[in-house]
Amino acid sequence: MSTDVILLLLRIVSGLLLAAVLVVLFLALWRDYSHVASGVAARRRSYGRLVALRELDGHTVATGETYPLLAITSLGRAPTNTVPISDSFASSEHALVAMRDGQWWLEDRNSRNGTMLNDMPVTAPVVLTEGDVIGIGQARFRVELEP
Amino acid sequence: MTASLVRPTTFRRWHRETVLLGLSWAFLFTNLAALTLLRPASLLTHGFLLAVWSACAVFGRRVLHQRLPGHDPLFFPLVMFLSGWGLVLIARLAPPFAERQAVWLLLSTGALLLAASLPHSLRWLRNYRYILLLGGLLLLGLTIVFGTNPSGQAGAPELWLGLWPVFFQPSEALKIILVAFLASYLAEQYPALRAKGLEGEAPRLALSPRVFGPILLMWGLSVIILIWQRDLGTAALFFVVFLVLLYVASGYRLILVSGALLILIAGVIAYREFSVVQLRVDIWLNPWPEADNRAFQIVQSLLAFAAGGIFGQGVGQGSPTYIPVVHSDFVFAALAEEWGLHGVIVALVCIAALFTRGLRTGIQQQGRPFRALLAVGLSTLIATQSLLIMAGVLKVMPLTGVTLPFMSYGGSSLLASFVIVGLLLRLSVAEST
Numbered sequence: 001m002s003t004d005v006i007l008l009l010l011r012i013v014s015g016l017l018l019a020a021v022l023v024v025l026f027l028a029l030w031r032d033y034s035h036v037a038s039g040v041a042a043r044r045r046s047y048g049r050l051v052a053l054r055e056l057d058g059h060t061v062a063t064g065e066t067y068p069l070l071a072i073t074s075l076g077r078a079p080t081n082t083v084p085i086s087d088s089f090a091s092s093e094h095a096l097v098a099m100r101d102g103q104w105w106l107e108d109r110n111s112r113n114g115t116m117l118n119d120m121p122v123t124a125p126v127v128l129t130e131g132d133v134i135g136i137g138q139a140r141f142r143v144e145l146e147p
Numbered sequence: 148m149t150a151s152l153v154r155p156t157t158f159r160r161w162h163r164e165t166v167l168l169g170l171s172w173a174f175l176f177t178n179l180a181a182l183t184l185l186r187p188a189s190l191l192t193h194g195f196l197l198a199v200w201s202a203c204a205v206f207g208r209r210v211l212h213q214r215l216p217g218h219d220p221l222f223f224p225l226v227m228f229l230s231g232w233g234l235v236l237i238a239r240l241a242p243p244f245a246e247r248q249a250v251w252l253l254l255s256t257g258a259l260l261l262a263a264s265l266p267h268s269l270r271w272l273r274n275y276r277y278i279l280l281l282g283g284l285l286l287l288g289l290t291i292v293f294g295t296n297p298s299g300q301a302g303a304p305e306l307w308l309g310l311w312p313v314f315f316q317p318s319e320a321l322k323i324i325l326v327a328f329l330a331s332y333l334a335e336q337y338p339a340l341r342a343k344g345l346e347g348e349a350p351r352l353a354l355s356p357r358v359f360g361p362i363l364l365m366w367g368l369s370v371i372i373l374i375w376q377r378d379l380g381t382a383a384l385f386f387v388v389f390l391v392l393l394y395v396a397s398g399y400r401l402i403l404v405s406g407a408l409l410i411l412i413a414g415v416i417a418y419r420e421f422s423v424v425q426l427r428v429d430i431w432l433n434p435w436p437e438a439d440n441r442a443f444q445i446v447q448s449l450l451a452f453a454a455g456g457i458f459g460q461g462v463g464q465g466s467p468t469y470i471p472v473v474h475s476d477f478v479f480a481a482l483a484e485e486w487g488l489h490g491v492i493v494a495l496v497c498i499a500a501l502f503t504r505g506l507r508t509g510i511q512q513q514g515r516p517f518r519a520l521l522a523v524g525l526s527t528l529i530a531t532q533s534l535l536i537m538a539g540v541l542k543v544m545p546l547t548g549v550t551l552p553f554m555s556y557g558g559s560s561l562l563a564s565f566v567i568v569g570l571l572l573r574l575s576v577a578e579s580t
Contacts, residue, residue, distance in 0.1 A: 003184055010181040011461040017174040018486070018493045021228065024170060025500055028163050028221060 048104060050083060050097070053133065053140035060140065067141075069104065073097040075136060076109075089113045089137030097128065104128040104145065113137060167224035168204050175200060175231045178462045182239055185463040189238070192245055196238055199249040200231050203256040211572065214264040219575035221504050225497050226259075226553060226568045230561065232494070233478070233554035239463050240481055241474040244556050251558040255565035262569030269573060272327040273517060283324040286317035291375045318381045319563035323570075326524035329389060333396040334517035340397040377423050380547030384532055386410060391527045392520055395509075424545075431545040444471050448480040448540050459487030474556040476548055479540045494554075495537070501568075502530040508575045522574045525567045 048069040053060050067073070067083045074081045076094035085094070091111035098105050107125040108115040115122045116135030128134075132143040179193045204227050211218055230252055238245040262268055272279070286308065295307050295314070307314040333340070368385065390406040417424040426441060434442035434449075447470040454465060467473050467481035474481075483491050505526020512518035529552050536555075539546035550557050552564040 007181055007184060007461060007464070010177050010184075011458075014174060014177045014181070014462070014486075015458055015489055017170055017177060018489055021167065021170050021174070022493055022496060024163070024167055025221070025225075025496060028167075029500065029503070 048143065048145040050134070050141040051144055053142055055138075055140070062142075069097060069099075071099045075134075075141075076111075083141075085136055085139045087137035087139050090139065094136050095122075095134070097134075104143070106132075106134060111136075164208060164220045164224050167221070168208060168227060171224060171228035171231050172201060172204065174228070175235060178235045179238070181461065182235070182463045186242075189242060192242065193238060196234050196245060196249050199253055200227070200234060203227065203252060207256050207260060210260050211263065214260075215572060215576050217576055218263070218572050219504055219508065221500060222568050222572050222575065223259075225501050226565065229494070229497055229553035230255075230565075232482070233556075233561075235462065236478050236481055236554060237474055237556050239485070240468060240478070241556060244474065248556055248558070248561070251561050254558075255562045258562055259565040259569035259572070262566050263572040268570070269518070269521070272521075272570075273331045276324075276328045276331050279324045280328045283317070283321040287321055290317050294376070314558075316557070316559040318376075318378065319559040322381075322384070322528055323525070323563060323566060325385060326388060326392070326528055327521060329392050330520035330524050331517050333392060333520055334515075337396060337516040377421065378548070379417075379424060379427065379545075380532075380535055380549035383410070383547055384528070384535060384549060387531050388524060388528050391531075392524045395523050396516070396520055427545045427547075431542060434542065444477065445540075445542055445546060447471075448477050449542060451480040451484040452541065455484040455487040455491075457488045459483075459485050459490055461485060475550060476536065476546075476555065477540055478551050478555045479537050482554070498530065498533045498552075502526050504575075505529070505571050508571060512574060518574055522571060525571055529564065529567060 050067045050069060050073075052063045052065040052067070054063050070082055073083060074093065074096055075083045075085060075090075076092050077085055077087065077090040078092040081093070091109070091113070093109050094111040095109055095115040096107045098107065104127065105125045106115070106117055106122060106128050108122045117126055117128075118133055119135065128143050128145075130143065130145045134141045134143065175197060179197055183190050183193050207223060207227070211223055234245065234248060234252065237248050290308055293308065307316050386406070386409075390402060393406075394400075394402045414424075418428055419425075430437060430442035430445055434445050437443075438446040451465070451467050451470060454460065459465070462485050465481075465484040467477075467484045470477045470480055479491075479494070482494060486493075505522055509519045509522035509526070512522060532549050532552055535544070535547050536549050536551050538544040550560040553561065
């Protein structure tokens with residue numbers, strides 16, 4: 001074989017090796033980032049919040065207080081609740097908003113005066129959707145969920 | 148995390164590192180073999196280069212595997228690949244320097260392993276930052292007074308400290324020290340920089356001297372380097388890295404805007420005052436009327452890119468040596484001529500991968516501002532330096548005389564780049580202390 005042919009072969013091999021480096025790098029980065037992405041998606045929780053409302057002269061206005069929804073959010077008059085309510089009609093442990101199977105549920109905890117969802121009494125656990133209004137005593141909370 | 152989950156990932160990491168190092172070795176071997184066919188007389192030199200590289204790769208991989216389990220698997224093989232490629236380029240372009248560069252590679256690998264595995268290297272950088280910074284500035288001051296240029300040309304920038312037979316460029320060491328200093332300073336200011344007013348209110352500290360004081364200081368330092376040493380590249384590099392760090396630490400977009408304005412102002416003033424800058428900008432705007440004298444280098448570089456085509460001429464078969472001092476600043480043009488667009492893309496992807504891995508390391512260390520900022524700063528340093536010289540060689544930007552990290556000929560540059568990667572490797576290990 002002449003030198004030229006060997007040089008050409010070596011050139012082709014070196015080009016292929018460069019391409020192989022590219023492929024290995026791509027695969028390594030791809031695998032790592034897809035691994036990270038799946039980790040992030042698994043840890044991602046769905047966010048929501050309760051916006052406190054008040055009735056003033058027949059209008060409903062937001063008081064400016066908001067409470068982020070936790071996986072288990074308790075509402076009631078006791079200060080240990082996630083959302084403490086200073087209303088004499090509220091029981092100390094009044095209601096619960098909880099995440100189950102990817103949905104937010106509202107549950108009454110056998111309160112004396114009952115929990116209202118959109119002015120209807122809650123008798124069994126019920127799924128919340130965007131814009132629902134929870135009523136406890138005189139207090140009102142609008143549910144805002146991130147899509 | 149349980150042990151059963153850890154073991155497969157460490158195995159895969161080990162595997163990836165080995166595959167990449169093996170491919171790099173094969174690439175190095177192929178190209179050195181082709182070069183030996185063309186120049187049978189330098190068989191021994193090429194054998195020496197390959198042996199040194201292999202020793203560095205094997206020893207480095209083993210030490211990292213033992214001392215730093217769970218380190219990022221891409222940093223080390225990428226760096227070895229690029230520096231091996233650099234060895235081939237230097238053996239091809241400037242054969243008398245090749246063995247010297249191989250010895251520097253040996254030293255640099257040692258420094259990388261030390262920086263990566265010394266137990267308290269990060270804490271030292273942080274605790275002794277003022278001493279380090281003073282030392283760095285002192286070295287720079289010494290360069291201003293006693294600086295020399297190894298090439299011995301009159302009028303060339305005198306950026307080296309000569310301790311015969313070794314020449315060292317203090318600005319390379321200063322780069323690392325400065326990034327470490329800024330990272331620890333900004334990490335201390337982090338709570339103040341990130342403090343927000345009440346919801347919706349604009350951050351109150353946006354215009355405070357706390358933010359603009361350091362910017363002006365750094366700008367002043369860069370300008371001093373520019374004026375005293377006429378080292379356009381290093382000045383630009385320092386300032387860009389500093390802006391990026393400050394932006395990452397504070398998140399104010401205003402910093403980027405005002406920084407860009409300051410760079411423009413400095414550029415305009417430098418263009419009017421300094422003949423070097425004027426020359427660089429003029430031959431960037433239109434090199435062709437002076438292709439035979441002042442713009443000879445950049446025109447030859449463009450011709451080298453054109454001659455390379457898509458797959459290149461093959462190692463040793465092009466003629467990149469028409470470019471003056473091709474082995475240091477213009478090594479990228481030689482790469483383009485002999486490996487073509489294919490090689491250029493691979494080199495770019497490797498440096499981009501280093502940069503993204505560095506940023507990812509920063510994200511991993513998000514809870515610790517010093518480490519996050521150090522990782523971002525060091526990887527920005529490498530990326531900006533590469534970008535400055537690659538764009539300069541391609542006439543996308545005015546030429547600034549910085550080296551291409553890992554590939555250009557130059558001991559202090561290689562050493563500094565390897566120490567940077569050593570620190571990044573260290574940062575990539577999520578540890579509790």
